[in-house]
Every structure is written in C-alpha cells, then in structure tokens.
Amino acid sequence: MYRYDEFDRRFLEERVAQYRGQVARRLNGQLTEEEFRPLRLRNGLYLQLHAYMLRVSIPYGTLSAEQVRMLAHVARKYDRGYGHFTTRQNIQYNWIKLDETPDLLADLATVEMHGIQTSGNCIRNITSDPFAGVAIDEIEDPRPYCEIIRQWSTLHPEFSWLPRKFKIAVSAALQDRAAVHVHDIGLYLKRSEAGEVGFEVLVGGGLGRTPIVGKVLRDFIPVRHLLSYLEAILRVYNAYGRRDNIYKARIKILVQALGVEKMRDAVEAEWAAMDHTPLDLAEETVAAIVRQFAPPAYAAAGADDEAALAASVEADADFARWVRHNVFPHKQPGYAVVTISLKPLGRPPGDASAEQLDLIADLSETHGFSEVRVTHEQNLVLPDVRRGDLAALYRALAAAGLGASNIGLASDIIACPGLDYCSLANARSIPVAERLGEHLAAREEEIGPMKxxxxxxxxxxxxxxxxxxxxLGVDKNGEEFYQITVGGSADENAAIGGIVGKAVPSEGVNGAVDKLLDVYMRLREDGEELPATYRRVGAEPFKEAVYGAV
Amino acid sequence: MTTGSTYQAVTANRLRDGVTVYFTALGAWSTAIGDAAHAEDATDLLAAAAAQPLEAVGAYVIAVEKADRGLRPVGLREQIRAFGPTV
Amino acid sequence: MVLYKNGAVVTDPWRHLEDDEDLPQVGPVTISWKRWLSERGSIARDPAELGVRAPNTVTAAEIGADAHRFGLIALFFPNFGDGRAFSQARVLRSRFGFTGELRATGSVLRDLLQFMQRCGIDAFEVSPRAIEENWFAALSEFDLFYQPAADNRPWIARQRLGATP
Known part of the structure; x- marks a missing residue:
C-alpha cells in the first residue's frame, strides 16, 4: 500500500498546525461559527445532535494494521470506545470534543491519517473497490490511480469551494464493487486496443434528493491525461454548477440541465483550451506509485490446505456457513479474500469497538500482510488470508463477536446513523436496521443475495x-414513517429503485419487507436477484403485495 | 405524565465539546433540560442566549412540556438530543 | 478596507468609479464590467490606468479576451463558499497571460488567502481586522503543494522527480 514520504508527512504536519490555529481562533472568538464551519468541515468535523462528529478519511478504503490500531486508540482516548464505518469507506466518531480535535488530528498524522476533505463542498475521499489488487476479475489494481487523484485533489486551490460536494470513485473490475455509476465522476479502468491504460469517464451520477445514474462523458482518457481531464470537468462545474439552491447544486443537475452532449462539448472545449503539460503524468510518477501497490510476497499454497479446509467445513456447520458467505476468491492460488461482517444481529451496522479494531489489526498481521480494507457496505476485509488459515481466523473472529456470516444477505444492511446521531436526519435508521436484520436472519439463506x-x-x-x-425515513407531523423502494442496484447494472407506495409506520417496516420478499421469491427465475426480477415483472406485483390491488 | 400544556425553551450545542445545552433563567447554559428556563414565548430568552456566541453554537427555540421530573421536549429529535441515542 | 499587496499593506492608488461618474482624464480608475461592455468601443485608455470590476458570473474566457486592456482586474468573492473567482483568476493568469494586478474583493477571509494567491491573485482587499489578527501569515501556512496552479511554485510530484523537500 501507499506509504507517505517526507513530502506527504511535512504537508500533513502543516495541515495539523493550520487546523490547530483555526480552532484556537474559534475558541477565542476571532472566527465566528459561520466562518469556522467550512474550515472544520474540510477537516471532517461536523456538529451533530449530541457532540461533534469526526469523519476520518480512509483513502480508497485501504488501511495498515498500524492505522487500524490508531483508530482503536482514537476510539478509546477521544470517543466512547467505538467507531462507525461509513458508506464512503471512512470511519466516524460520534462523541468528539472540539477542543481535543487538534491533538486527535496530530495523533492521526503520526500514522499518515487525517480528516481532510471528508466533508465540505470540495473533492471528497476517493473511493474504490475493496477487493482492489486481489480481485480475480480485475484488469489492474485501481488504487495507484486513486492515490494520484487523492494527491491532486488535496487542498486544490481552485476546486476547494465548489457548488457542492464532489465524489469520485474508481473501479477496475468486471463486477462493480465501488458503485461508480452513482458518483459525480466514476472512472472505469480499461485498456485501449493498443494496450494503453486509461479510463472510461462517467459523470453526473448520484443519489440524494435526485438519484441519477451517471452517463458516459468519454470512452477513454489515457492515464497520462487523467488529471488535466478531471480539471476540465471540475472547471466547467465550478463555473456553471448552480449555487442558488443546495438541492440542485451537484454536477448531476448540471449534466441533466445541459444534456450529456453539451456537457461533453463544454468539457472537451475546456480541455482543448488548457495547457495540459503541467498536469500530464510522467511515466516515472505513475510507475513510482504503482510500485507502492506491488503484490506482497505470497507463499505457495500448502499441500494440505484444501483438505484441512474441507474437513473443517465438514465438521463445523457455522464455519461452513461463514465460508459460504464471507469468503471470496483471490487471484493468488492458495489465498482467499475474507469479509468481516460488521452486521451482527441486533447491533448498529458498521460499528466496531476499540477491542475489535485491535483484534482485526492483529489478525491482519497473523493472516495477511498487515492490510485491512473498508467496504462501502460498511464491512471490513482481510485481503490476503491463506486458505489453510480460514478456520483459525473464523474462530478468532467469532470469539470477538465478529463471526456474523451474512455478507450480501438480508441482514447485511447498510444504514446511516439516522436521527439517533445525525442533525440532518428525519427519522431513525439504526433501530429499523437492527429489527429488520433480526427478523429476516432466519430465512436469509433461502432469500439469497439481498441488499x-x-x-x-x-x-x-x-x-x-x-x-x-x-x-427512507421521513417525518410526518413528528412521527417516523418509512418509504420503501424496490429494484435498485449499485453494481454495473446500476438502477434507481421504484417507490412501491405510501410510507409505512416504523412498526410496519418488517411486514412490508416480508411481503416484498415473498413476491420476489415467488416470481424469481433461476439465479435471478431482485433487481432483475423487478425489471422483468415490473412494479405492480410488489405494489399489490404491500398495498393490495391497485 | 405530562400536564399537556407546552412551553418554549432555548437549546444549543456547547462550543468547546458540542454537548447539548439549555439556556437557564440565570443566563447560563446547563446540560440538564430540567434547568432550562421556559416561557410561553422564548423570544427574549433566545436574544439573551444569542448574545453569548462563545459559549454555545446555533441557539434555537424548542417546545417543552412539564413532566414528572422537570421538563421534557416535545418531539423525537429533541428527546434524543436531551436523553441520548435510542440504540 | 485594507489593501495588501507584495507583502505589505498599501494605499489603494485606484479610484473606483460609479457607473454614472465620468472618467477623469488621467489617473488609474476601475469601472464595472457592465460599463465596460457598453463603453468599451469608446474607451481609449492606457491599460496602466484602467481596471475592471468583474462579477464572478462572467466567464474567464470573456474577461480574458479583453484582459490586455486592463492593468487591474478585481474579482469578487460574494461569500465564503462561492469559489467561481478562483477559476477566473487561474484561467486569466495561465491561459490569457494576464500580468496586471488581480485583486480579490468581497468576502476575502484569512483562510482563503493562500488558495487565492495560488490561483494568481496578488492583491487582497480585506477587513482592518486582518492587521490586528495577522491574517497575512496565512500566505505562508503551507510550503508544499500537491498540484500546479498559477503561482509557479514547485509542486510535490515534480519535486519528487528531482529534489528532496
């Protein structure tokens, strides 16, 4: 993985010193809250319902064991002993004190971590495939390019005050595990016919109030020109993105208003007019960063590994289930990719305690090369586990409450912090997720893949x-209601789900979901996941199941 | 048990640590909602609170009602702010 | 207001004319962009004595086409979050080669100064607060940068190919 050099370290020290000064100026009154807010946001600090919340950046979801231990330390020293992994592959702490944040960020900086641009109307954390570098269906490891974009976007002087936040995702695999279609810019790594590495560029995807699937802006941009092309897109957005209405300020609204052809014309014109040369990536620059992501020294598969694994699977039904759902193929023979579920039944999705984090750091050393990944589905990944070690790893995880065997199943629910913590929320998410996960767990294997x-x-x-x-939680005259959609998908066949009817009260969620699942299981054809069934049969059977004849 | 009639109080988050606080009759901030000054109309309280921008952030008016032990906010969001997460 | 340029607080030599004020025979003056558009055919003035105050809604290309006529272009930052003028500045410097004064006006706050400077702004119109609170120290808060901009400072990817930090 990427390790900081002297330049990165000194830059981060300068950033911590700057932030320390900003906090001092806020506490002594030189900065008003209005002036301070955008500054703290650009270091990941929000003010939520009960305290400040700090969002720590985990670039493209890759962590070292040392960094995971630091996350545990932060949980203990500055928070209440736990952290919450997010859908941006970051981690949030919910009980932070402003006057302690400069020391907190200084602690993070000792292991090359920070909260830079995890909030604010700027280029946010670059996200990617949590299986990057080990996936069997990958063209090339996308993380060096994420790192190149991360560095370019860090405190970019021209693009730090955009109309709205700006999210970039990069994927290099056939299966899209990074939701690139629903990002402001989505980049798919590909090779040209001549074998040159570059990217397909999607623009204007996003969720929020106006969910839109991104559109292809350019079929291929060679790596060499990646940054100048991104600058052209950002410059067009900075000039023409709406600033009169926060809900219409994302680039997706600009693309929708112009149409993708006009957007393309504007970007291409800007790109043609600018001098690319300063931003063109030298081959040496790319190669130096690619080298940092070189595969580790894998061992040959043990002769008895497969037999031992098969015996363990045979002997232990719980382990067998975990292998079925949490273990994924690895490009290196003899190795597996393991997803650690942070969705134990009845617990907030994505939470991990300091003790669990310490254990995971240890396990990443025992069973891997000291690397941990964060998924946008709020789970953690050990990317390099020897197949012969899977049983030992499972026992260690299960003993620490990390043995949930539900990856990709109905109880592997994504949920935001909701009204229990978040000042923007209209309704609670966590209790709904906890109840629904417990309710569905008994039949989740029968249901099959379910997001x-x-x-x-x-x-x-x-x-x-x-x-x-x-x-979706909504507030109706002070009561929590939940609007249910069906058929959405974040993968390479990205789709926005359809609303099935009017919102149901909190206690009606489990029942409504049951009915939707019953329809899906009755109508699905072999191997069909819900979005495919929905595309094939339409919304009516689902609506009818929940709301009666329509 | 509540009496049924609602009042207004002023709440904010404390600047240095973000903790939920309530404006008191003595013109200070307290972390306990029971200490909150309450009135039929909290306009004056809000003005007094806003004059202390270094103590607390984002002061606003909430509805409260009398309960068995002091005051209780009306509405789930403010109840969660007053008494903590439900999970 | 206080004007900061070339490392010092300076007296503003420019007169900023209202649209209904006549242009004086001599002396540096700025006019609004709107006035420039309606009178540019009839204004023949030494660029050293003509400046324009551009709103941030005009494209950099439009200003850039006339940039050689001006000795000063004042850009406007309406509030903390509206960053359009950063792009205007950078394009005026990098693409149109504007070498006159690029002045930041409006909501020009301490923590924006180094971003502005990197985009090519070389004069800052700030509140008198700036002097007592020593805002100008912010111009040297960072000495390492991850990307090229309009200030010709070295940037990290290039420094890596050569020197040590």
Whole structure:
C-alpha cells in the first residue's frame, strides 16, 4: 500500500498546525461559527445532535494494521470506545470534543491519517473497490490511480469551494464493487486496443434528493491525461454548477440541465483550451506509485490446505456457513479474500469497538500482510488470508463477536446513523436496521443475495435508492414513517429503485419487507436477484403485495 | 405524565465539546433540560442566549412540556438530543 | 478596507468609479464590467490606468479576451463558499497571460488567502481586522503543494522527480 514520504508527512504536519490555529481562533472568538464551519468541515468535523462528529478519511478504503490500531486508540482516548464505518469507506466518531480535535488530528498524522476533505463542498475521499489488487476479475489494481487523484485533489486551490460536494470513485473490475455509476465522476479502468491504460469517464451520477445514474462523458482518457481531464470537468462545474439552491447544486443537475452532449462539448472545449503539460503524468510518477501497490510476497499454497479446509467445513456447520458467505476468491492460488461482517444481529451496522479494531489489526498481521480494507457496505476485509488459515481466523473472529456470516444477505444492511446521531436526519435508521436484520436472519439463506439499504433522510447516506430494497425515513407531523423502494442496484447494472407506495409506520417496516420478499421469491427465475426480477415483472406485483390491488 | 400544556425553551450545542445545552433563567447554559428556563414565548430568552456566541453554537427555540421530573421536549429529535441515542 | 499587496499593506492608488461618474482624464480608475461592455468601443485608455470590476458570473474566457486592456482586474468573492473567482483568476493568469494586478474583493477571509494567491491573485482587499489578527501569515501556512496552479511554485510530484523537500 501507499506509504507517505517526507513530502506527504511535512504537508500533513502543516495541515495539523493550520487546523490547530483555526480552532484556537474559534475558541477565542476571532472566527465566528459561520466562518469556522467550512474550515472544520474540510477537516471532517461536523456538529451533530449530541457532540461533534469526526469523519476520518480512509483513502480508497485501504488501511495498515498500524492505522487500524490508531483508530482503536482514537476510539478509546477521544470517543466512547467505538467507531462507525461509513458508506464512503471512512470511519466516524460520534462523541468528539472540539477542543481535543487538534491533538486527535496530530495523533492521526503520526500514522499518515487525517480528516481532510471528508466533508465540505470540495473533492471528497476517493473511493474504490475493496477487493482492489486481489480481485480475480480485475484488469489492474485501481488504487495507484486513486492515490494520484487523492494527491491532486488535496487542498486544490481552485476546486476547494465548489457548488457542492464532489465524489469520485474508481473501479477496475468486471463486477462493480465501488458503485461508480452513482458518483459525480466514476472512472472505469480499461485498456485501449493498443494496450494503453486509461479510463472510461462517467459523470453526473448520484443519489440524494435526485438519484441519477451517471452517463458516459468519454470512452477513454489515457492515464497520462487523467488529471488535466478531471480539471476540465471540475472547471466547467465550478463555473456553471448552480449555487442558488443546495438541492440542485451537484454536477448531476448540471449534466441533466445541459444534456450529456453539451456537457461533453463544454468539457472537451475546456480541455482543448488548457495547457495540459503541467498536469500530464510522467511515466516515472505513475510507475513510482504503482510500485507502492506491488503484490506482497505470497507463499505457495500448502499441500494440505484444501483438505484441512474441507474437513473443517465438514465438521463445523457455522464455519461452513461463514465460508459460504464471507469468503471470496483471490487471484493468488492458495489465498482467499475474507469479509468481516460488521452486521451482527441486533447491533448498529458498521460499528466496531476499540477491542475489535485491535483484534482485526492483529489478525491482519497473523493472516495477511498487515492490510485491512473498508467496504462501502460498511464491512471490513482481510485481503490476503491463506486458505489453510480460514478456520483459525473464523474462530478468532467469532470469539470477538465478529463471526456474523451474512455478507450480501438480508441482514447485511447498510444504514446511516439516522436521527439517533445525525442533525440532518428525519427519522431513525439504526433501530429499523437492527429489527429488520433480526427478523429476516432466519430465512436469509433461502432469500439469497439481498441488499437492503436504509437512510434516515433524503440525503441518502444509506444509499437507499440503490438497495434491492430501499428504506427512507421521513417525518410526518413528528412521527417516523418509512418509504420503501424496490429494484435498485449499485453494481454495473446500476438502477434507481421504484417507490412501491405510501410510507409505512416504523412498526410496519418488517411486514412490508416480508411481503416484498415473498413476491420476489415467488416470481424469481433461476439465479435471478431482485433487481432483475423487478425489471422483468415490473412494479405492480410488489405494489399489490404491500398495498393490495391497485 | 405530562400536564399537556407546552412551553418554549432555548437549546444549543456547547462550543468547546458540542454537548447539548439549555439556556437557564440565570443566563447560563446547563446540560440538564430540567434547568432550562421556559416561557410561553422564548423570544427574549433566545436574544439573551444569542448574545453569548462563545459559549454555545446555533441557539434555537424548542417546545417543552412539564413532566414528572422537570421538563421534557416535545418531539423525537429533541428527546434524543436531551436523553441520548435510542440504540 | 485594507489593501495588501507584495507583502505589505498599501494605499489603494485606484479610484473606483460609479457607473454614472465620468472618467477623469488621467489617473488609474476601475469601472464595472457592465460599463465596460457598453463603453468599451469608446474607451481609449492606457491599460496602466484602467481596471475592471468583474462579477464572478462572467466567464474567464470573456474577461480574458479583453484582459490586455486592463492593468487591474478585481474579482469578487460574494461569500465564503462561492469559489467561481478562483477559476477566473487561474484561467486569466495561465491561459490569457494576464500580468496586471488581480485583486480579490468581497468576502476575502484569512483562510482563503493562500488558495487565492495560488490561483494568481496578488492583491487582497480585506477587513482592518486582518492587521490586528495577522491574517497575512496565512500566505505562508503551507510550503508544499500537491498540484500546479498559477503561482509557479514547485509542486510535490515534480519535486519528487528531482529534489528532496
């Protein structure tokens, strides 16, 4: 993985010093709250219902063991002993004190971490495939390019005060595990016919109040020109994106208003007019960063590994179930990719305690090369586990409450913090997720792959629009209601779910979801996931199941 | 048990740590909602609170009602702010 | 207001004319962009004595086409979050080669100064608060940068190919 050099370290020290000064100026009154707010946001600090919340950046979801231990330290020293992994592959702490944040950020900086641009109307954390570098269906590891974009976007002097936040995702695999279709810019790594590496560029995807699937802006931009092309897009957006209405300020609204052809013309004209040369990536620059992501020294598969694994699977039904759902193929023979579920039944999705984080750091060293990944589905990944070690790993995880075997199933629910913590929320998300996960767990294997996503308000941090079943909390005269959508998908066949009818009260959510699942299981054809069934049969059977004849 | 009639009080988050606070009759901020000054109309309270921008952030008026033990906010959001997350 | 340029607080030598004020025979003056559009055919003035105050809704290309006529272009930051003038500044410097004064006006706050400077702004119209609170220290808060801009400072990817930090 990428390790900081002297330049990165000194830059981050300068950033911590700047922030320390900003906090001091706020506390002594030189800065008003209005002036301070955008500054703290650009370091990831929000003011929520009960305290400040700090969002720590995890670039493209990759962490070292040392960084995971630091996250545990922050949970203990500055918070209440836990953290919450988010749909941006970041981690949030809910009980932070402003006057302690400069020390907190200084602690993070010792392990090359920060909260830079995890909030504010700027280019946010670059997200990617949590299986990057180990996936079997990958063209090339996308993370070096994420890192190149991360560095370019960090405190960009021209694009730090955009109309609205700006999210970029990069994927390099056939299966899209990074939701690139629902980002402001989505980049698919590909090779030209001549074998040159570059990207397909999608623009104007997003969720929130106006969910839109991104459109292809350019079929291929070579790596060399990646940054100048991104600058052209950002410059067009900075000039023409709406600033009169926060709900119409994302680039997707600009693309929708202009049409993708005119957007393309504007970007291409800007790109043609600018001098690319300063931003053109030198081959050496790219190669130096690619080298940092070189595969580790994998061992040959053990002769008895497969037999031992098969015996463990045979002997232990719980382990067998975990292998079925949480273990994924690895490009290196003898290795597996393991997803650690942060969705134990009856617990807030995505939470991890300091003790669990410490354990995961240890396990990443025992069973891997000291690397941990964060998924946008709020789980963690150990990317390099020897197949012969899977049983030992499972036992260690299960003993720490990390043995849930539900990846991709109905109880692997994405949920935002909702009204229990968030000042924007209209309704609670976590209790709904906890109850629904417990309710569905008994039949989740029978249901099969199922993505349920819950947001506590229209800002859609829980990605409800792209859930197979999406649940959106709304406030109706002080009561919590939940609007349910069906048929959404965040993968390479991205689709926005359709609303099935009027919102149901909190206690009606489980029943309504049951009915939708019954329809799906009755109508599905072999191997068909819910979005495909929905596309084939339409919304009516689902509506009818929940609301009666229509 | 509530009496049924609602009043207004002023709440904010404390600047240095973000904790939920309520404006008191003595012109200070308290973390306990029971200490909140309440009135039929909190316009004057809000003006007094807003004059202390270094203590607390984003002061606003909420509806409260009398309960068995002091005051209780009306509405789930403010109840969660007053008494903590439900999970 | 206080004007900061070339490392010092300076007296503003420019007169900023209302649209109904006549242009004086001599002396540096600025006029609004709107006035420039309606009178540019009839204004023949030494660029050293003509400046324009551009709103942030005009494209950089439009200003840039006339930039050689001006000794000063004042850009406007209406509030903390509206960053359109950063792009205007950078394009005026980098694409149109504007070498006159680029002045930041409006909501020009301490924590924006180094971003503005990097985009090519070299004069800052700020509140008198700036002096007592030593805002100008912010111009050297960072000495390492991850991207090229309009200030010709070295940037990290290039420094890596050569020197040590």
């Amino acid at each position: 349920i996503k819950i947001s506590g308000c229209i800002n859609a941090c829980g990605h409800h629009h792209v859930g197979h079943i999406g649940i």
